[in-house]
Amino acid sequence: MFLEQLINGVTLGSIYAIVALGYTLVFGVLDIINMAHGEIFMFGAFVGMLLVSKAGVPLPVAFLGAIAVTGAMGFLLERAALRPLRSRPGASNLASLISTIGVSILLENAAHRIFGAGNHPFETPFAEIRFPVGPVNVYLVQVLILLISLLLMAGLALWLSRTRGGKALRATAEDLTTAGLLGVDTDRMITVTVVIASAMGGVAGVLIGMAFNYINNQIGLSMGLKGLAIIIFGGMGSVYGAMAGGLILGLSETFVVAYGSSGYRDAIAFVIIIGVLLVRPQGLFGQAAPGTGH
Amino acid sequence: MEWINPYHLQVASFVLINVILGTSIYVTLSTGQLSLGNAGFMSIGAYAAALLATKYALPIPVGVAAGALLAGAAGALVGIPSLRLSGVYLAIATLGFGEVIRAVAINWESLTGGAVGIAAIPQMGRVVLAGARDLGFSPASLGLKPNQFISLTVFLILLVAAVLTVAFFLRLGRSRVGRAYAAIRLDERAAEASGIPVTYYKVLAFSQGAMVSGLAGALYAHATSFISPADFTYHRAVEILVFAVFGGSGHILGPAFGAAFLTVVPEALRAISHYRYILYGVLVVLVVIYRPQGVIDPPLLRRMRGDRAAEAA
Amino acid sequence: MSALLALERIGKSFGGLTALSDISFSVNPGEIVGVIGPNGAGKTTLFNVITALFPPTEGSVVFDGEAIAGLPPHAVARRGIGRTFQNVRLFADMTVEENVMVGRHCRTRAGALRGVLRTRGEREEERGIRQRSRELLDLVGLPGACSGQAAGSLPYGHQRRLEIARALAADPRLLLLDEPAAGMNEAETKEVSGLIRKVRDLGMTILLIEHDMSLVMKACDRVVVFNFGRKIAEGPPSAIREDPGVIEAYLGSAEGAADA
Numbered sequence: 001m002f003l004e005q006l007i008n009g010v011t012l013g014s015i016y017a018i019v020a021l022g023y024t025l026v027f028g029v030l031d032i033i034n035m036a037h038g039e040i041f042m043f044g045a046f047v048g049m050l051l052v053s054k055a056g057v058p059l060p061v062a063f064l065g066a067i068a069v070t071g072a073m074g075f076l077l078e079r080a081a082l083r084p085l086r087s088r089p090g091a092s093n094l095a096s097l098i099s100t101i102g103v104s105i106l107l108e109n110a111a112h113r114i115f116g117a118g119n120h121p122f123e124t125p126f127a128e129i130r131f132p133v134g135p136v137n138v139y140l141v142q143v144l145i146l147l148i149s150l151l152l153m154a155g156l157a158l159w160l161s162r163t164r165g166g167k168a169l170r171a172t173a174e175d176l177t178t179a180g181l182l183g184v185d186t187d188r189m190i191t192v193t194v195v196i197a198s199a200m201g202g203v204a205g206v207l208i209g210m211a212f213n214y215i216n217n218q219i220g221l222s223m224g225l226k227g228l229a230i231i232i233f234g235g236m237g238s239v240y241g242a243m244a245g246g247l248i249l250g251l252s253e254t255f256v257v258a259y260g261s262s263g264y265r266d267a268i269a270f271v272i273i274i275g276v277l278l279v280r281p282q283g284l285f286g287q288a289a290p291g292t293g294h
Numbered sequence: 295m296e297w298i299n300p301y302h303l304q305v306a307s308f309v310l311i312n313v314i315l316g317t318s319i320y321v322t323l324s325t326g327q328l329s330l331g332n333a334g335f336m337s338i339g340a341y342a343a344a345l346l347a348t349k350y351a352l353p354i355p356v357g358v359a360a361g362a363l364l365a366g367a368a369g370a371l372v373g374i375p376s377l378r379l380s381g382v383y384l385a386i387a388t389l390g391f392g393e394v395i396r397a398v399a400i401n402w403e404s405l406t407g408g409a410v411g412i413a414a415i416p417q418m419g420r421v422v423l424a425g426a427r428d429l430g431f432s433p434a435s436l437g438l439k440p441n442q443f444i445s446l447t448v449f450l451i452l453l454v455a456a457v458l459t460v461a462f463f464l465r466l467g468r469s470r471v472g473r474a475y476a477a478i479r480l481d482e483r484a485a486e487a488s489g490i491p492v493t494y495y496k497v498l499a500f501s502q503g504a505m506v507s508g509l510a511g512a513l514y515a516h517a518t519s520f521i522s523p524a525d526f527t528y529h530r531a532v533e534i535l536v537f538a539v540f541g542g543s544g545h546i547l548g549p550a551f552g553a554a555f556l557t558v559v560p561e562a563l564r565a566i567s568h569y570r571y572i573l574y575g576v577l578v579v580l581v582v583i584y585r586p587q588g589v590i591d592p593p594l595l596r597r598m599r600g601d602r603a604a605e606a607a
Numbered sequence: 608m609s610a611l612l613a614l615e616r617i618g619k620s621f622g623g624l625t626a627l628s629d630i631s632f633s634v635n636p637g638e639i640v641g642v643i644g645p646n647g648a649g650k651t652t653l654f655n656v657i658t659a660l661f662p663p664t665e666g667s668v669v670f671d672g673e674a675i676a677g678l679p680p681h682a683v684a685r686r687g688i689g690r691t692f693q694n695v696r697l698f699a700d701m702t703v704e705e706n707v708m709v710g711r712h713c714r715t716r717a718g719a720l721r722g723v724l725r726t727r728g729e730r731e732e733e734r735g736i737r738q739r740s741r742e743l744l745d746l747v748g749l750p751g752a753c754s755g756q757a758a759g760s761l762p763y764g765h766q767r768r769l770e771i772a773r774a775l776a777a778d779p780r781l782l783l784l785d786e787p788a789a790g791m792n793e794a795e796t797k798e799v800s801g802l803i804r805k806v807r808d809l810g811m812t813i814l815l816i817e818h819d820m821s822l823v824m825k826a827c828d829r830v831v832v833f834n835f836g837r838k839i840a841e842g843p844p845s846a847i848r849e850d851p852g853v854i855e856a857y858l859g860s861a862e863g864a865a866d867a
Contacts, residue, residue: 033382084583094328097382098539099582101532106575113572221528225393228386236383267397270390277379277387462723469722469729470708470715470736477698477709484696487658489684489713489777498719544700592700 003136005258006251011142013250014149015211018204019223020230020242021156025197028173028237029190035100036077038224039107040198044070044205045122045215046115052209053123059206063148066202074198077103078191086190104220111217119216122209145207152203153243160239169193173237222266229269233276298438303445307517309557310452311510314459316537316549318506321463323543324472325499326479328381330531331372331388332507334395337526338365339508340515341399341406344415347516354418358512365508366501373500392531399523411522418451418516419444448517455513456550459506463546475499507534536574540581542588551590611636611671611812612657612688612781618665619649619656626652627836630666634781639803639813641823641844644833645856650816651693653833654783657814658690659683670781685713689779691770693786693816699759703749703769706758707740710776743772747802764795768802775806782806784815788822800826824848832856 019041026034044066051062081099129140160166171179172189180186208223209215230249234241249272253265315332322329339361346357372391379387399406406412423433423444433443466472474495477485486492515521541552556574560567581588610633617630627649634640642650656663659680667674675683689710698706715736717729744754747768753761758769767787774782787803788796800822807813817823823830824844832840832847834856840847847853 033386081579081583088586094381094385095582095586097328097385098535099579101535102575102578102582104575105532105536105578106572109569109571109575113569225389225528229390232383232386261401263401264397267394267401270394270397273387273390274394277383465723465725466719469719469725470712470717470733471719471722473701473705473709474712476701476705477712480698480700481696483660483680484692484698485709486680487660487684487690487692487696488710488773489681490709491679491681493679502719 001136003134005254007136007138007142009251009254010247011145011211011250012254013247014146015204015207015246016223016226016230016250017243017246018149018152018200018207019227020234020246021153021239022197022201022204023227024231024234024237024239024242025193025200027231028239029169029176029193030082030096031237032082032096033100033228034077034194034197035097035224036081036103036107037100037197037201038220038227039104039111040070040073040077040220041201041205041208041223042111042215042217042220043073043107044202045209045219046111046120046205047202048206049120049122049209049215052206053121059124063203063206066206067199068202070202070205071195071199073107074195074201075191077198078194082190082194083187104224108217108220111220115217117217119214121214122212124210127213141210145211148203148207152200156200156239165192226266226269229273232273298442298446300441300445303449305558305561307445307449307452309554310449310456311514311517312534312537312553312557313456313550314506314510314513315534316541316553317459317463317546318503318510319534319538320503320543320546320549321506322500322503323538324467324475324479325496326482327496327500328385328535329388329500329503330385330528330535331392331395332503332534333526333528333530334388334392335365335369335504335507336511336514336530337395337399337521337523338368338504339511340521340526341412341511342508343512344412344515344521345405347416348412348414354416354421354516358509358516361512361515362505362509365511366505368508369501369504370497372504373497389528389531392526392528396523396526399526407522409523411520411524412515413520415515415519415521417444417448417519419447420519422447422451452513452517455509459509460546460550467546471495471498533574536578538588539578540588542590544587544591545595547595548588548590552588555589609672610634610669612814613669614653614657614666615669616666617653617656617663617668619652619661620664625836627656627663630833630836630838632831632838632841634812634814636780636812637807637810638828639807639815639826641827641830642814642816642833643818643820643823643830643847644839648833649836650833651785652836654690654785654816657683657783658688681713684777684779687778687780688783689774689777689781690783691767691774691785691787693789695763695766695770697758697766697770697773699757701758702755703744703758703761704737704740704754706769707743707772707776708736710773711736711739713777740772740776743775744769746775746805747772748798764791767791767799771802771806775811779811781812781814784813784817786816786818788817788819796822 022037022041023034026032026037047069048062048066051057051065052059077100081103082096085096085099124141126140130137131140160170168184169189169192171182171184172186176186179189208219226249230245231242233249234245249269253268256268257265315336318332319329342361342364343357346352346360347354372388400409423440433440438446474485474490477488477490478492478495482492537552537556538549540556541550542548560570566573613633614630617627618625619627630653642653644650655661657668659675659678662676667676669675670686670688675686678686698709701709715732717732721729741751741754744751749765749768749772753765758766761769771784771787784803788799791799796819803813803815803826827844830842830844830847831838832853839856840850840853842850
């Protein structure tokens, strides 16, 4: 039924948007794609799962736990895999792409060793609670996911546009060298960005667990690839592009599954990538053409 | 002939397939383009060869050649975006391409067997053995058991393929086209101004890389006699990349070394093999930071050659 | 005598910034023409327009009687326009000889397959490329001993010469030199000046950007002066030296650039 699918699509899309924001923030500032982001939010999902399903703590605590762990991972990632490359002259942005791929391999397989393969149920106490809204039944979980995502996006938008830290970050994103000359501590800004992006990944991980009721060590990859598709679609480094792109992908996947074939659901993202890159390489909200420069 | 151990030969065969795959990513990298789609091209070669052999009973060499060519053609098609994409965009686009191919392989069940894949693909060692028996030859006359003969045959065929592939690109590297590739990698703008049609060579290199991936895939299909979409995931693409990053992409022997080293060491050290991919990850980060050109680079090769020359003198 | 290169009302702007406007002049076969002007006057932009690194916003570039606007850079090189760059752009990891061999690319033909099979024709072609490269290294005065060295490891002055050799390898009819004597001492500058004339005597036409006035005055047949993206004077060196407009624009505004 259309309305239900619409709600499902928006829920899924808002999670995608949060995932994509993690990529786009880092790209906006550093011009690199953090291929380890997927694995970082996968860890966030596992931390959330352990806290909620095993330790039985309330959901907000699980979010905080996931944020703490993924934020710390972001910090380590920046120190171990990104900063050493920045200080080296002539390191291309392919080098950091590859080093973050290295981190992603490491984390994915570390998760495999720690948590094992296979699905882990992600049980929330209110998984079955739903209530009628007009003609459709809405799950409480869906409402929560939507609310949290919206809060997070609004918070991020406010932070970027209103606060000093946010403005410094935007200046850094605009032009790393100039921001440095203007007295912005760019190394610190970069660390802050990666940590914030990773912490958002922690939230995304828990949301994914809530939405699908299970997690495994492959969600970093499968959801991460979608996040990449979204930022290419929305325009690399564009915050609003990530939000819009996430919603569009969530909706199109939901409707393709509902009215078409479920098998190709995961391919939609990549058809989008290839299509966008051919037709409008700068993405929906992007400005510079990617083929030139850098 | 007890020392001919089918298990060792099997490991060696995988090394050789990985050497070919390492070469495939080297070729595209030699023009400065990073492809994460080589697993996709590999699967095109594998499926084409497998289908031609199982559905149309075509001889293996025909299927392998067709698989490689088809992958090369797909590479040319995908390579056209490299006209306008560079760096990370190309990497992500090719990654997306690989996933689309895999989705097609999973969903086009009537052709590809879906997630289950294709089984009973003629295994090249067995086919050679059957042919030899028809001619009245028995492996026992060489003192070999049939399974020894089969493994040995597969190994030898792959050895020839790997050596030919590496030799092809080694020679290409020293030719006019190879110089153009290197010029494009080192300074695209200067290459253009020197009269090199950059776009043409980028697409050519991309397509050659895809073709070599397809060749590896086709050989893989006929070596294992079973393929499924799980063989050609993103992880495979990343593994191929790791060969090149670890071994070094400045010289063709780099990825070949990377493929050989990273295939053999985990097999040899069982204790490590559990942590194989974790180690891959650590290795990649360390290499990118401390030896960005990879283990093997032209100066190292020159030194080794110099030492040998010095010893000879 | 018809001009080898004719620039007709060239204009180029980036976003709102005008880098070049209404530039017209021509270069005749066998001439050495100097382009001078303060930093930021648009000289290098002009070179980039001529070699099609980016298209002009207005006007046309006519080379040997044909408009070459719209051609990709490699095709322009093939037509016979070679260049060097202000900040030397060599293929640093390749050897000195290979750099020149790359320059020969558009005058040779062997494709991938022939290169791998090393057919007789291909081997002959390679021999030709190698021989020509050696000749050119010789011509620009690079000792044969350094031909196997990595280009990036050469001393700066040698890198500039190597870049000229690479450009010459494509048999250009017009050679664009972007500050060939930058960063050189007096003796080296003299050598470069001699090299430029030697190249001209081989039948090439030269357009060069240079800040070193002694080189411009000695080597050039004609000088074009730029300021703020416009041509403000054109004439033989002796006349340019006396031109009050030039003296004011050039010496008055950018003494630092003039003695750079």
